[in-house]
Amino acid sequence: MFHYAKGALALSAALLTTTAAVAQDKRIVRYNADFDPAPLAAMEQVIADFEAANPEIEIQLNNFDHEGYKTAIRNFLTADAPDLANWYAGNRMAPFVTSGQFMDVSDVWEENGLEESLGSALASMTIDDKQWGVPYTYYQWGIYMNEDAYEAAGVEVPGVEDITWEEFVANCEAFEAAGIDCLTTGTKALWPGAGIFDYLNLRTNGYDFHMDLTSGEVPWTDERVRAVFDEWAKVQPYVTKNHAALEWQDAAALLVQGKAANYVMGNFAVAVFKEGGMTEENLGFMRFPEIATDIPRAEEAPTDTVHIPTAAQNPDDAKAFLAYLATAEAQNTINAAMGQLPINKDATVPDDPFLKAGFETLSTAEGGIAQFFDRDAPAEMAKMGMEGFQEFMVKPENLDRILDRLEKARTRIYQ
Amino acid sequence: MTRAALPAASAEMPPRSRWRTHQRRLAPWLFLAPGLAMFAVYVVSPIFQSMWISLYDWDGLGEKVWIGAANYAELMDDDAFYTSLWNNVLWLVLYMLSVPAGLMMAIFLNQTIRGMRLYKSMFFFPFVISQVVVGLIFSWFYAPDFGLLYQLIEWLTGTGVAILADDRYVTYGIIAAGLWPQIAYVMILYLTGLNNVATDQIEAARLDGAKGWRMLWHVVLPQLRPATFIAVVVTVIGALRSFDLVSVMTDGGPYGSSRVLSFYMYEQALSEYGYRMGYGAAIAVVLFAIMMIFISGFIWKMWRDERER
Known part of the structure; x- marks a missing residue:
């Protein structure tokens, strides 16, 4: 009995030191999202790839139900802001931009040449000549x-x-x-x-x-x-x-x-x-x-996006993740699982006749790409x-x- | 010398503290205090807060902008508001049907037959299940193509009517769904009331030759007055706060024709497309004013009854 107690004490002491060590090593990025199961698995894969390349950063994904998320975001942006949050492009993000809830991420766009690689979504991500998030998927x-x-x-x-x-x-x-x-x-x-x-x-x-x-x-x-x-x-x-x-x-x-x-x-x-x-x-x-x-x-073609709240604790690492999410590699992973189109022009279109037709349709739409009535208005x-x-x-x-x-x-x- | 005597005297007869003199008057308030504090914080102050917010233009996040009575001025010119108001009137009037219907069912079930408890509980069942489930059941009942009622109408008349897609019928369809559990509720109120009906009065009336409607109207109903009062109160309140069924069955549609005030308030203030806290609060204040008419009536009646005793 005594031995057990002593052993347990030693074990828990050991656990304490290791968790403390992990917490010291890793910088936490909290990410609130509203994925369905398949895209959730894909995003977890993207996160795992990102963490493998950046061992000092840990991304904690907190997944919400779709409809609940639309209400929850208004609360958590002000009350308990994460470092990353899912949302939508176009006018749908305007209330959060004008009320100063979303961070300007134009620097991420500039440093990574996203205006070039994510060109088709540039207009819908821009308010007041600044970009306010990174798009990762759309569909026709x-x-x-x-x-x-x-x-x-x-x-x-x-x-x-x-x-x-x-x-x-x-x-x-x-x-x-x-x-x-x-x-x-x-x-x-x-x-x-x-x-x-x-x-x-x-x-x-x-x-x-x-x-x-x-x-x-x-x-x-x-x-x-x-x-x-x-x-x-x-x-x-x-x-x-x-x-x-x-x-x-x-x-x-x-x-x-x-x-x-x-x-x-x-x-x-x-x-x-x-x-x-x-x-x-x-x-x-x-x-x-x-x-x-x-x-x-x-x-x-409605576009789904990720943003950094203004009140984020760790915006620097969050920006690093956004830059990774914009790459062709990350967009391939997530769109293959979602069955949607990547925005990065160097990404590959999933092998599906409807997506191929959609890609062809969108990339030749010289008139422009609308988001959808409830996102544009x-x-x-x-x-x-x-x-x-x-x-x-x-x-x-x-x-x-x-x-x-x-x-x-x-x-x-x-x- | 006299100084030394003083403490002794006061020990003998302690000073009559304020507490002791007013104990009988203060004690009830002390017992009420926790409840009153809760009531003040969670019921009374939100009422005044709502009134206050209704004077602002506010999206819940940004700056509040004082706009005075502009929200109310806009309400007066808002077709959707009048639709909701009219639907609330329909709810109030038609929901009242549950009182006589519940009474009839209670009288019907107030018999001594083997297994009566089972039947009673089955009739009470609709009130036990959630309003959301009631809404779903009725949406399927009305659903175009596979709904029972739709197919019945199609079989009878040749063309089906999708109740929930037609602005002429949609509110009636939802009220019918709401009546189903409400009748069960009223029925249970009357069943307990019927237990307390004095049998000697019934027997005396029977000796005097009273039967059927006359017996019901002149002997049974007067004894059921407390039950009737409660039934009317819960029905009025139920009609005014009808929300779940509208939300589940139609979401206020088609094109807003089945909205009621509480749902319109939710849509304007809290739904995905709303976030107009001020306007929503203004609707809530109007709804509160309507409820206040009934609530004051009920309170006045209760107060009068207390005094008559």
């Missing part, structure tokens, strides 16, 4: 289609960029005759409808106008905005009825079952389509068709706008009321 939006449904309706399956908007609308009539929803969506959570609006606006008025609209410089009652809704009205009758009661996954099920032919979605939906039993044989991808012929093609405007889109898709006759309401919101929100 577009139209995913069930080729079996095309066959059932006797419509020729279009290629990635074969058909125009007129042809798309004409196809819708054929689908209706075959009892198939030409376009499906599930707007219970509102945002899927915004994808349709974004593309219609990008194709009708172009990237610059879309940015002007989302940053509040154009009235919603403008004729050019009405033109977008005129185009939308052409497909509105062919959109899945009751979409307001459907989650986006419910609508994905309609596509999988062949009850719907097309779905304007982000590439993350491919996993859901494949789980539902679709294969590369019958799942197709096309760019959103061209509407106005004279404007450069712009695309939508301020949160409040995004919510009002997406509600308006949903209402329009249910009751297009309410358009005037919707636009007046959005215009009233615009004059208040952007004052």
